[in-house]
Amino acid sequence: xxxxxxxxxxxxxxxxxxxxxxxxxxxxxxxxxxxxxxxxxxxxxxxxxxxxxxxxxxxxxxxxxxxxxxxxxxxxxxxxxxxxxxxxxxxxxxxxxxxxxxxxxxxxxxxxxxxxxxxxxxxxxxxxxxxxxxxxxxxxxxxxxxxxxxxxxxxxxxxxxxxxxxxxxxxxxxxxxxxxxxxxxxxxxxxxxxxxxxxxxxxxxxxxxxxxxxxxxxxxxxxxxxxxxxxxxxxxxxxxxxxxxxxxxxxxxxxxxxxxxxxxxxxxxxxxxxxxxxxxxxxxxxxxxxxxxxxxxxxxxxxxxxxxxxxxxxxxxxxxxxxxxxxxxxxxxxxxxxxxxxxxxxxxxxxxxxxxxxxxxxxxxxxxxxxxxxxxxxxxxxxxxxxxxx
Amino acid sequence: xxxxxxxxxxxxxxxxxxxxxxxxxxxxxxxxxxxxxxxxxxxxxxxxxxxxxxxxxxxxxxxxxxxxxxxxxxxxxxxxxxxxxxxxxxxxxxxxxxxxxxxxxxxxxxxxxxxxxxxxxxxxxxxxxxxxxxxxxxxxxxxxxxxxxxxxxxxxxxxxxxxxxxxxxxxxxxxxxxxxxxxxxxxxxxxxxxxxxxxxxxxxxxxxxxxxxxxxxxxxxxxxxxxxxxxxxxxxxxxxxxxxxxxxxxxxxxxxxxxxxxxxxxxxxxxxxxx
Numbered sequence: 001x002x003x004x005x006x007x008x009x010x011x012x013x014x015x016x017x018x019x020x021x022x023x024x025x026x027x028x029x030x031x032x033x034x035x036x037x038x039x040x041x042x043x044x045x046x047x048x049x050x051x052x053x054x055x056x057x058x059x060x061x062x063x064x065x066x067x068x069x070x071x072x073x074x075x076x077x078x079x080x081x082x083x084x085x086x087x088x089x090x091x092x093x094x095x096x097x098x099x100x101x102x103x104x105x106x107x108x109x110x111x112x113x114x115x116x117x118x119x120x121x122x123x124x125x126x127x128x129x130x131x132x133x134x135x136x137x138x139x140x141x142x143x144x145x146x147x148x149x150x151x152x153x154x155x156x157x158x159x160x161x162x163x164x165x166x167x168x169x170x171x172x173x174x175x176x177x178x179x180x181x182x183x184x185x186x187x188x189x190x191x192x193x194x195x196x197x198x199x200x201x202x203x204x205x206x207x208x209x210x211x212x213x214x215x216x217x218x219x220x221x222x223x224x225x226x227x228x229x230x231x232x233x234x235x236x237x238x239x240x241x242x243x244x245x246x247x248x249x250x251x252x253x254x255x256x257x258x259x260x261x262x263x264x265x266x267x268x269x270x271x272x273x274x275x276x277x278x279x280x281x282x283x284x285x286x287x288x289x290x291x292x293x294x295x296x297x298x299x300x301x302x303x304x305x306x307x308x309x310x311x312x313x314x315x316x317x318x319x320x321x322x323x324x325x326x327x328x329x330x331x332x333x334x335x336x337x338x339x340x341x342x343x344x345x346x347x348x349x350x351x352x353x354x355x356x357x358x359x360x361x362x363x364x365x366x367x368x369x370x371x372x373x374x375x376x377x378x379x380x381x382x383x384x385x386x387x388x389x390x
Numbered sequence: 391x392x393x394x395x396x397x398x399x400x401x402x403x404x405x406x407x408x409x410x411x412x413x414x415x416x417x418x419x420x421x422x423x424x425x426x427x428x429x430x431x432x433x434x435x436x437x438x439x440x441x442x443x444x445x446x447x448x449x450x451x452x453x454x455x456x457x458x459x460x461x462x463x464x465x466x467x468x469x470x471x472x473x474x475x476x477x478x479x480x481x482x483x484x485x486x487x488x489x490x491x492x493x494x495x496x497x498x499x500x501x502x503x504x505x506x507x508x509x510x511x512x513x514x515x516x517x518x519x520x521x522x523x524x525x526x527x528x529x530x531x532x533x534x535x536x537x538x539x540x541x542x543x544x545x546x547x548x549x550x551x552x553x554x555x556x557x558x559x560x561x562x563x564x565x566x567x568x569x570x571x572x573x574x575x576x577x578x579x580x581x582x583x584x585x586x587x588x589x590x591x592x593x594x595x596x597x598x599x600x601x602x603x604x605x606x607x608x609x610x611x612x613x614x615x616x617x618x619x620x621x622x623x624x625x626x627x628x629x630x631x632x633x634x635x636x637x638x639x640x641x642x643x644x645x646x647x648x649x650x651x652x653x654x655x656x657x658x659x660x661x662x663x664x665x
Contacts, residue, residue: 304426306392306451307402314403331526331558332426343424380408380455382430382447383423 001316004362006271008201009150009178009295009353010320014244015203021247022205025240033237034228043239050246054210057249058176058195059186066211066232067242071177071198072101074211075144077222077233078194079105082142082171083114085218089141091115095127095156096338098146102175103334106144115139124287125154125339133164142171147179151322151335151351152286153295155179159190166191171217177201177209181252182261182292193217199241203355204248208241255356264354265293271352271363272296278371281387285322285341285349294354297322297336299345302384303377308350311373317366322349344383394452395486401456406463409445418505420498425527425554427454427495431502433465433510441465441473446502453485453492460484461499470507476500477540478552493552497537523565526558531569538573546570592655593620599654600627604647613639615647618664625651625661639663 005013031040033047048062055062068074079102083092094106096118110116117135120128127145136143143165147158162172173194179185180195181202187195195212199205213219213232225234255261275298276282285297300308305321312319322333331337332346341349352366378384394402411432421428427450436442444462448455460481465473478496482488488496520532537543537552546566550557556566587595597617605614612632619626627647629639640663648661 302423302449304450304454307455310402310452343426347423347426380405380447381449382419382428383449 004315004317004358004365006352006354006358006362006366007318007320008355009153009292009351011200011206012203012355013357014200014205015248015251017251018204018244018247022240022244025243029239033239034226047237047239047242047246050242050249053246053249053253054197055212057185057253058180058197058212059188060212061188061215063230064187064212064215066213066229067237067245068209068211068233069207069238070209071099071175071196071201072209073222074196074198074209075099075101075173075175076105077211078173078196078213079109079142079144080222081213081219082173082194083109084220085171086141089139091117091137091139092141093117093119093132093135093143095119095121095145097121097125097149097151097154097335098144099150099175099177102144102146119145121154121338123340125149125152125285125335126287126290127156127161129157129161132161136165136168136170138169140168140170142173144173144175147174147176147185148182148292148295149286149335150178151333152297152339153178153292153353154286155183155290155292157290158192162191162193164191178292178295181249181256182294184256187212187214199245199248202248202252204245205241208238208245210245260356261293264356264358267358267360267363268294268296268352268354270360271354271366272298274367275370278367279374282374283345285336285339285345292353295351296353297349297351299341300348300350300374301344302381302387303348303374305348305350307377308348308370308373311377312366312370315365315369317369319353320351322346322351344387392453392489392492394456394489397460397484397486398453398456398488401459401485402452405446405448405455405459407443407445407459408447410447411443411445416506416508416510418502418507418509420501420505421450423449426450427498429454429458429498429502431458431461431499431506433506435470435510440467440469450495450498451492453488453495454498456485457481457488457495457499458502461503465503470510473503474507476503479541490548491551493541494554497552523569524555524558524562527554529553529555531565534566534569535573538570544570544574587656589620595655596620596625596651596659599651603654604650607646608642613642623656623658623660625659626664627661628664 029043031043033040033044051062051065055065092109092114094102106116119132145156148155158174165172171193172191174192175196177196177198180197193214197210199208221232223234228234228237281301283299285299309321322336336346336349411434414432415435416433418431429448432445433441434443444465446458446462448458464484478500481496481499520530523529523531523534533553534549534555541552546556546563549555549566556563600615600617608614614630616628616630618628643661643663651659
């Protein structure tokens, strides 16, 4: 059975060019970039190029990029550095719809006695900016807000917020794991102090991420060790993965420059439009006017997400769900709950996240396959007939 | 991704007996859309009192649908008496097992069956029995006690997997632990008695026991106990509050106060009331 992969916010395929660029660093060029011999030194040169490519993708200087092992490490490093740099400040701010990498970190800070503010969102997933600005005080150490939401794709106005917060003596971090490579980003024109990105969300392998740290930002390392990454992250470099991340960044920058995401968003819109038209009682979660170009979260009322996913799985279609059952927890996703999506819809929410590797005929297959699945599950559901009869 | 058995997949992808029986003899509804799963179960009896037909409608995940489908197959041809004996474990076993986190689906099946039978027997709609422990999913202490007894589960996580209690905000975790401990006989450890108490230690311990254990209990009936003196093994007390005028207070003294002090302090104590 052919696989139709529309779960790219979970992870992406490693681009063939990326894999090709990496291969020699597993076999021939295995030197340590810190070594004094040129066998190792050549690897250091390749890492330098990779760093330049990653910096270029987000409008940073190469010296502002620190390679990490993943998005979660970048997030954790940023927040810990911020609170260590301002030991007298005891207040930290984030939103109610963050990825667990930030959400659970903030909850642990709260248990350690930090005052934590979780800024609410409206029914479209848009951040309450007044609430955010009113929460800030001289005691605030760091504000961390995600750029693009992993479940709904909703974009927060990160550049605007960062400029607003700048000059208040508060560090601003953004978890841009879902946004990098999908939308144009230029940190130099913003007030962003730190930005997290993750390779496997844009066709680099898993196990590699980066943290942008604006020049002059107070910082203390999370991983203390050797002088790697200019002392900002100890540990021998994951050389092949870094080379892969650099290549993926180079391709992504090229893609964005040529408006390559217009094709992705056209397919996304086609999928969304057709599903909404064919399936009654279906609606989009999140603000359709400010979203990642590849993501749509659609709620199918009166059916349960895991059942939908497993029936799609029978047709080789890979998506994901905000329902409770899929995660092993018993409540639907905190993102949908924060948006006030009713239970009738939250349990039946499916996320489709596309990539440049999706072809139009794949989207057509989903449009053909999914409506009968929903219809079948609704026939099974005791609520559907009740709802239809009012 | 869940590891479902082939039988679960089969009953999910090809559910048996879906639908409504218009003239059903018994109907049982459990769950809600807010909880994420719900099941309506119908059955019809033949002239010999055996289940002739059983159908279901389910909103929920694959294992909820499969458990419902399995239940309808399992009850067919059974008398109500026989059907009554089906446990949630039986449903899970019929399906070749369920992931631990999904056991609540089989519990839902059993509950719907029980409700449908009660409906047929025209038993009054059961009031919610016991006290609500888990506010998020509306689970009572009775339901938790039952799952601990019948499924031999021993952790909060297990309880959540079977009846969902504790799967939301987590505020009820302490209470769930207490219920588990009580049933599994792990009541609060009794403080170890020192082998030989000095008089001073004995008096202190009696005082403490009255303050910490006895008075909080008596307080529920607006009573209280005051320690007057300790003379050898004789503990002289005065009853106050509503105990002073209560006809049952001698019983309370002997059966509760004395046995509690014997348990906590020394086995040879005698409690006497002084005016």
